[in-house]
Amino acid sequence: MGHSAPAPTNSHRKLVIVVLGLAALITTMLCAFALPSLHSGPHRIPIGVTGTQQAAQDLQRGLDGDTWDVDVYASTSELQAAVEGQDVVGGLALQPGKLDVYTATAGAPSATGAVTALGDTLAADRNVAATVHDLVPFTQDDPRGSGLTAALMPMIFGGIFPALILGGVFPGHRGLRTRLAGAVLFSLVAGVAVAAVLQFGTHSITGDYWLNAFGVVLGMTAMSTTLLGLQALLGMGGFAFGGALMMLLGNPLSGLATGPHWLPSGWATLGQLLPPGAAGSLLRTNAFFDSATAGLPALVLTGWIVFGVALALIADRRGRRSPQAFSESVVVRQSTQADPQPAPAVSGR
Incomplete structure (x- = not known):
């Protein structure tokens, strides 16, 4: 008599979900990179x-x-x-x-x-x-604007790395607030450094240095807090989704190398509403146009920061109510009360 095939296990189902998810991710990456390029050109x-x-x-x-x-x-x-x-x-x-x-x-x-x-x-x-x-050329040391275009990748990775590394160093619910504070602090330090390299190292941008630095800091903070919030609320799946959003959609749709009007109108609008596109536009207008159109990209980035912090606060509140967090707090309180101090020894005469 033949034996019936075993029923699919949870591992098999997870494997199918992961494979399909990765295939969808690769397809999305192809669409995000290829379609705007195929239809690029002057659009209104x-x-x-x-x-x-x-x-x-x-x-x-x-x-x-x-x-x-x-x-x-x-x-x-x-x-x-x-x-x-x-x-x-x-x-x-x-x-x-x-x-x-x-x-x-x-x-x-x-x-x-x-x-x-x-x-x-x-x-x-x-x-x-x-x-x-x-009327508004690039700098003499960087007449093609290569430094400005290259600045987008450090800003994107400046959002991805803090969420990834701080999540490993300060894991769990108890480390959430530390991760959030660390991401903001990292964005501040790294943003000031990136702006200094662009302005004083490669001489790729001009304008007020501190205003340029503020734009880079705001962009990094928007990306890092968003990724941290998604990671805290949805786990590594949320982090993967946020990373794909920044890298696979935000990067090619930012229009930093060509200008947003070179992309199809729908793609261009989407790109300017994502953190990489808004961060690139803010840096461009601060560096070369005396912040003439800084209001909209700054507002977009601020909105993403609020969104990321809100996700983190929701995850923090949910974590405080979870049984695991409650048991951890009990263990901490018990450990502080355990091991009473030994009585002092009485010396004999």
Whole structure:
């Protein structure tokens, strides 16, 4: 007689769940990295135009569409202020016999190339000369902004490492508050150091150093507290989910290397709402644009910090009510009451 196959054990079911989960993670990673890159390009890039009223309006009607989002400005000075204030990524000033192109390479490197090419095309059509004015360039020591782009990975790992290492050094419910305090302290020290390297070591950024450092600290704190909160509430599964969110989605969708307008609109919006994208935008605007658009990314990062701390507080409250935490507190109290002091010996005469 044949023997029936044994029923699947819990280990088998766990193995299937882990394999399927890893497959889903790899698929998500492919989508996050590949799809935005395949569809990258100019998507509603905000630019400004100025000149005579009729010429500027004609240019606006001709360009406005899926590629360009065109605003008309009354004067060249207003257009320049809009570029320097990050209201637009570039602009075109139509003048008699010439065309001036205004860009801000530090704000949107890929879009700057597209605006420059657009200016050359329009100038050729009008048989005039095009002059490019880069109002906000990268630094002379780092003209391509390599240091700014590279800063994103230390900020991401600055959020992942504290949650991972502090969780091993201070495990369990009793170490939760220590882990949270350690993550904030680490973000403070590491953020100040990263900003110092970028500004004084590689000379990749300019602006007020302490404001730049504050942006990096805020970004690291947002990522580390979020990961710690997910880890405390959901265990290693929560940590894995948070790490994938930061690395696999936040990194490619940050737009730090190209500018967010080079990604499809939906992906770009999502990227700016995740900590890596918000941290990169905050560092960029602090370093090159006098914090012109710092409000939104700072608010996003603050929201993630509040979210992470809230998760940690929920986990802390749940841990205090758990039987294990209660038994641990009983053991601690008993240990303090045990081993009474021996009576002093009486010396004989």
